[in-house]
Amino acid sequence: MEVAQTSTTTQPKNKIIAIASFVFGLFFWIPLLNWIFGPIALVLGIYALIQIRKNPEFYSGNYFAIIGSFLGGLIILLNILGLFSQ
Numbered sequence: 001m002e003v004a005q006t007s008t009t010t011q012p013k014n015k016i017i018a019i020a021s022f023v024f025g026l027f028f029w030i031p032l033l034n035w036i037f038g039p040i041a042l043v044l045g046i047y048a049l050i051q052i053r054k055n056p057e058f059y060s061g062n063y064f065a066i067i068g069s070f071l072g073g074l075i076i077l078l079n080i081l082g083l084f085s086q
């Protein structure tokens with residue numbers, strides 16, 4: 001009699017999108033590229049949060065996504081305020 005073997009290995013959760021949002025958010029100090037990196041960080045962070053909420057068994061990195069979204073939004077806000085302050 002043969003016993004069916006089940007695989008108990010679990011795949012690691014994907015947090016690449018959340019980490020990418022965080023990294024783009026950290027590049028706020030590059031003067032001209034922050035106009036590009038800020039929106040990218042915000043969009044990737046929001047996308048990562050949506051994916052984490054829909055499929056928590058496959059995605060993780062909630063804190064990276066939150067911080068990346070926050071930094072991206074802050075970059076955009078500060079750039080807009082900087083334009084109107086002159």
